Amino acid sequence: MKSIPTYLLLFITIINMFSCSSDDGNGTDEEGQQDQNPNPVIVITPCLFEDLDITANATISIDCLLDLEGKTIEVPANVTFAFDGGDIFNGTLNFSSGGKIAGELLNSNLELQGDIQLIGNEFEFIASRWGIIEGEVTGEVAENNKTKINELLLFIKSLVASGSVDFKINSLDAYFKVDGYDHNDIASPRLGIKIPSDYNFILSDATYFRMYPNDNKNPTLVFIGDGVENITITGGNFIGDRDEHDYSLGAQEWGHLLRIGGANNIKVSEAEFVDAMGDGIDVHGYGHSFDPHHVPSTEVYIVNNTFRRNRRNQISVTAGSQIYIEENNFIDCSIHTDGSQGVAPGFAIDVEAFRANGLEYEIAEEIYIRNNSESGSRVGAFTIHTGDKVTIENNTVEGFISYSNTIGSKINNNKVKGVTDSQQNGGVAIWAGRSDKFDLIYDNEVIGNTVENYGTGILATNVDLTVGENTILECVRGIVIEDIKNADFYDNFIQSSMATSIGYSSGAAASFIDDITIRQTNKDAVFIDVQRDPFKFFGINTAEEEQDYTITIDNNVLTSPSTSTLACRGIIFTNNEIKEGGIRLTNLENSIISENNITATVNNAIRIDSGCADVIISDNILTTSQSCIFENNTDAINIQIEGNTCNEM
Secondary structure, three states: OOOOOOOOOOHHHHHHHEEEEEEEOOOOEEEEEOOOOOOOOOOEEEHHHHHOOOOOOOOOEEOOOEEEEEEEEOOOOOOOEEEEEEEEOOEEEEEEEEEEEEOOOOOOOEEEEEEEEEOEEEEEOOHHHHHHOOOOOOHHHHHHHHHHHHHHHHHHHOOOOOEEEEEEEEEEEEEEOOOOOOOOOOOOOOOOOOOOOOEEEEEEOOOEEOOOOOOOOOEEEEEEOOOOOOEEEEEEEOOOOOOOOOOOOOOOOOOOOEEEEEEEEEEEEEEEEEEOOOOOOOEEEOOOOOOOOOOOOOEEEEOOEEEOOOOOOOOOOOOOEEEEOOEEEOOOOOOOOOOOOOOOOEEEEEEOOEOOOOOEOEEEEEEEEEEOEEEEOOOOOEEEOOOOOEEEEEEEEEEEEEEEEEEOOOEOOOOOEEEHHHHHHOOOOEEEEOOOHOOOOOOEEEEOOEEOOOOOOEEEEEEEEEEOEEEEEOEEEEEEEEEEEEEEEOEEEEEEOOOEEEEEEEOOOOOOOOEEEEEOOOOOOOOOOOOOEEEEEEEOOOOOOOOOEOOOOOEEEEEEEEEEEEEEEEEEEEEEEEEEEEEEEEEOEEEEEEOOOOEEOOOEEEEEEEOOEEEEEEOOOEOOOOOEEOOOOOEEEEEEEEEEEEEOO
């Protein structure tokens, strides 16, 4: 049996609705403006069932207002009710078998029973035909709106035998009350609008789903989950209660506009997500990763949407794989407003699976964040807090990009440009790693990015890292290296006119750097052009177990009015060309300075200060107006100087 609850409509109301003089019957009002939601019913002529010749296998074109007079009408086999500008209401049609009906004829005052299908898979929703009240309403009405639309979604789905439902909305502006409580005073996402499998939501720009203001910790406006699949949302506006929310009951930051929880083949595009109390979209799984009933979210496409002012994150991904977030515009994430303060994390996109006590409660992997734009985020643009095999590429952002706990991830070909004082003075544009999780983070890469106007271009740490072909412009520090092993830094172009700018340096918190290479693949151009130290490594590799650690700086071309400072253990500085500047050695141990071409216009080519031991300086070509090798110490131990060529300027 196919049925929905019956809602009484007065016949005179129908007459007035369909014969309004402000509409010419073609969806155009008296002023000539196109009606966003024209009612399909365009006739006012009443009729009764007895007036129609209904026999088996007949197709009946409804071109009148068919009043069933509260009766249940038995419909013969294989009868089709087609739409021709009319309507059917005030009763029940009971189809014996093979019945079909046009979507335009469906309404809340017509009940269907028996074997009945929709003609085609397309249904156009009109709020007034289903008792949904638009505009500002009471909580009771908003709750009723939610109940009715959920019933309607299931009802329409039941009328489609195969394939997906095309559910179209040309105009809607309604509140939906989606809060409530189940366990632990938490609102289940299932209290929201629930979209079944095999649904295409096709929404106009004039479609607004609004969350009714509430005081719950984590209400959900729209929920796609519990194993559903094959759903698209195209267009529409989803509006949260951020500045109207009641925050008096404590920490509240998980009210989301769309939750995708344990779903497959989901696409959300061309929509706007605005002013969520928590996130615009949250992607997660059903159950924990190790639960037998676990359902991850897979093949999720979030494409060409706009996100504004969502209070926590614009998008969070905590569990799932094959997640594609592409061509979206993220604006003002988590900013403070007059009505509410933004809350952590505060990123446009946050990949953050939950792990604790050695268990992976959630798994987030194979996530692709591409071709998006971001501006105005309170904290940052994109972060991989916890997740593996995440690709962040070809994005244009103002906020920083980072990863903390990840294996096999890529930050490639992005444009990061700082616009605030905090970004330009102390911010890090690309934060690659987390030293306190040292060998748990590995096999990542940062390649082909362009960074401008940040305090630090790239900060790098951890194990098995590749940082190459990045362009870093007008930053105070180009690349800062913290605790790290087995890393390749190649062809990174660093240029800055800032008075204190530095090329590569060890970080203030670094204690060791081992088995890294800083190199150019060719020497056709200057790749490091800064105003202070092109290289500055100090205070690292001092422990006894670190005496064989190495930092290889090879085949680079650089210039600076200042000198590079090498003040640590294990430097191999070879085959470099310094067009202007020099190098200063202090507390340098177990190191080699060899086969470099150094031109020092105002400085000594090589200066040896105190604390150096076991250093080979050989086969360099040194050109300077000062000293080629200036020994400014009394405590040097085993410094071998041989085969160098000294040229006066």
